[in-house]
Amino acid sequence: MTDPTTRAGLRPRFWENVPLKSLTPQEWEALCDGCGKCCLNKLEDADTGEIAFTRVACRLLDDESCRCGNYQIRKTLVPECVVLSPRNIGEIAYWMPSTCAYRLRHEGKPLPDWHPLVSGDPESVHRAGESVRGWSVPEFEVPEEDWEDYIVEGEL
């Protein structure tokens, strides 16, 4: 699958100087670094409320491209998929991966050098080891009761 993101014709360095709520739909989409981490299934500790990512990925995630296999109709195919928007980022950011560009911008932090918008290269996220390429497991291979055996150690 080729990189689906259009980065041409966007405002120069919009990711630094335009608030999230003022991004155009195209800029909003381009902000995604293509890491695929948010498509990993998560477990919540019932006592502490802590969220842990697992290596078990949503059934639509392509482990090579780290992109959704059917982005346009993802919510129909996977009702539990959370569609990020400027309206809900405030409630969702806390459980997104720490490197997620939406979370970083929501928290007023800069994008890392490996972000495709900064590097100009969609492969840079993978080269930096910041994507799920090659290490996720499709959810149809792992029963839910075994997900805790796949918890990712450390921060994503």
Ligand code: SF4
């Ligand atoms: S974690 Fe954030 S930057 Fe990475 S794929 Fe998900 S939405 Fe995009």
Ligand code: SF4
């Ligand atoms: S439906 Fe697509 S975007 Fe949503 S979690 Fe699954 S792979 Fe990710």
